[in-house]
């Protein structure tokens with residue numbers, strides 16, 4: 001008898017709570033931001049694309065996609081936070097010389113992909129490598145916010161800050177990931193850094209497309225097979241970064257033997273039908289809420 005009573009009480013409770021929980025679910029769905037379906041970025045034309053990152057070479061993982069965009073008549077804005085002036089193990093190297101080498105390597109690597117300071121826009125914010133964590137965040141946020149208001153990009157490429165959980169990155173990378181997104185948010189509201197509007201007439205701007213690189217949560221890939229040879233040639237220009245050149249700088253010319261080997265492996269892979277891709281976490285919505 002007691003069991004039956006308990007069963008009845010439980011049933012009444014369930015009947016009472018069920019509509020509540022269902023209406024709760026409906027409310028949550030109504031409040032969800034529904035992302036737009038992804039379109040084919042390789043078909044984009046006449047747009048402005050801003051790539052933002054900490055070091056010369058961090059652009060490398062996006063250069064295939066950026067080069068396809070450039071070939072379609074889109075304008076590319078490249079922004080580097082640091083000069084990359086610390087990451088050499090060559091005891092003969094100085095920070096000043098390294099900064100110059102890194103800049104030249106990056107220009108050559110981008111140039112190999114058809115992106116040049118003459119036709120596009122290269123912005124060097126000039127901070128010391130490895131020290132971005134110790135620059136006031138507001139200063140970094142203000143600078144990138146201004147660039148976003150000035151160039152009004154249809155899409156921003158940024159190091160991935162992560163979704164629900166912060167993504168771990170090494171120094172400079174983590175600052176670049178978070179500050180770039182903070183700057184994009186600030187750009188949407190005229191009361192952040194109001195002197196941009198008052199002094200320069202730069203109006204608020206809302207970014208609605210993000211391509212996060214160096215991501216562990218990729219949901220979008222771009223087939224860059226057509227430019228994969230170029231990308232290998234492009235990557236070879238970072239002589240002071242990769243391989244022996246990091247221990248003893250031997251540039252500026254790339255190691256030709258290594259380059260030829262990489263190109264022939266790539267040809268073999270493509271002949272087998274393999275695709276070369278670049279992966280991103282893509283977000284087609286405003287993060288300015």
Ligand SMILES: [Zn+2]
Pocket residue numbers: 054055057058173
């Ligand atoms: Zn880096």
